[in-house]
Amino acid sequence: MQGMKDTVRALVRIGFDGRVHKTFRGSRAKERFENEVRVLQHLADRDCTFVPKLLEFDPAELRIVTTNCGARVEHLGEERQKELFAELEKYGVRHEDPFLRNITYRVADGRFCLIDFEFATLLDHDGQVSLKPDA
Numbered sequence: 001m002q003g004m005k006d007t008v009r010a011l012v013r014i015g016f017d018g019r020v021h022k023t024f025r026g027s028r029a030k031e032r033f034e035n036e037v038r039v040l041q042h043l044a045d046r047d048c049t050f051v052p053k054l055l056e057f058d059p060a061e062l063r064i065v066t067t068n069c070g071a072r073v074e075h076l077g078e079e080r081q082k083e084l085f086a087e088l089e090k091y092g093v094r095h096e097d098p099f100l101r102n103i104t105y106r107v108a109d110g111r112f113c114l115i116d117f118e119f120a121t122l123l124d125h126d127g128q129v130s131l132k133p134d135a
Helices: 029-045 078-089
Strands: 002-006 010-014 020-024 054-058 063-066 103-106 111-114
Touching: 020 029, 029 054, 029 063, 078 111
Parallel strands: none
Antiparallel strands: 002 010, 010 020, 020 063, 054 063, 103 111
């Protein structure tokens, strides 16, 4: 597997089959894992096509496996970034970490995609607590 990200919060690797393996660690790892699983399932139920599809998850290892949404974007105008994150809200999710590092580009269909939902908030879910670091 190819390493992509290794921080105190997560280890992200891409397998030879292209699938993305993310292991949560550090502060509130269990809550962040559970939140990302919940949000990705919510988006799948609403047929959101510009986010990764959750393929597997393991609560014991705090690990998820998703489809790959393309390569990280190096440059994108602020207005276009805002449009992408606003589009996500139509599916009932506020990203809560709306930065360029969470935007990818999928060459197969020429689509910008959003990744990394561990801090996201479900907008139509009563009692949802944001896991945003400054919340």
